[in-house]
Amino acid sequence: MKRQQRQKLIEAQARAFHTGTVEYMNKQWVFFDEETDEASLLDEYVHQEAEVLRNTFWIKGYLLEDGGFREGASISQLENGETVRIRKQLIYSLEKLVEGLEDEALLYFLNTLNSLHFSIHDSIYCYNHLTFLNPEKEASGVNFLIFDNETQICSVQHHFDYGKKRVDRFEFTLSDGKRTVIEKMLS
Structure with a gap:
């Protein structure tokens, strides 16, 4: 894309x-x-x-x-x-995270976020650990995102492991306790 x-x-x-x-x-x-x-x-x-x-x-x-x-x-x-x-402008760290995601991972993330009645523009916080890592080397860690749609809060943990395979795992937790997990692996 x-x-x-x-x-x-x-x-x-x-x-x-x-x-x-x-x-x-x-x-x-x-x-x-x-x-x-x-x-x-x-x-x-x-x-x-x-x-x-x-x-x-x-x-x-x-x-x-x-x-x-x-x-x-x-x-x-x-x-x-x-x-x-x-x-609306995206939070800088979220903008950089979105730019760094593979197309399929981004689509999975956005579709799931939207299905939970949130928009990427509902973001109120983003910690992007990837910005502190060397993009040329293997990397793993977690990014933290919080969204507020004025009805609920959604906390997202983005676990990433970019080694021989590229793995993106998103864990969505809503303020009512509902949880959703999606994972995308690319070779």
């Missing part, structure tokens, strides 16, 4: 956006997240991918300083009360 295909797979996950409205207040653009009711300065999201709802269509582009919005080569200004969704 190419990098672009992986990116599309991640982008298609549920809850990939912060959705809310924007308002110009006290000479600053403020973003009001509809899910959390939290307000934040729009400046925190400058140069991030976003979509603006205009005439019932989501227009893709990038947020600019001072309430600007770039769609392709054109630049427009956001309007008070306009609905905006800002693409």
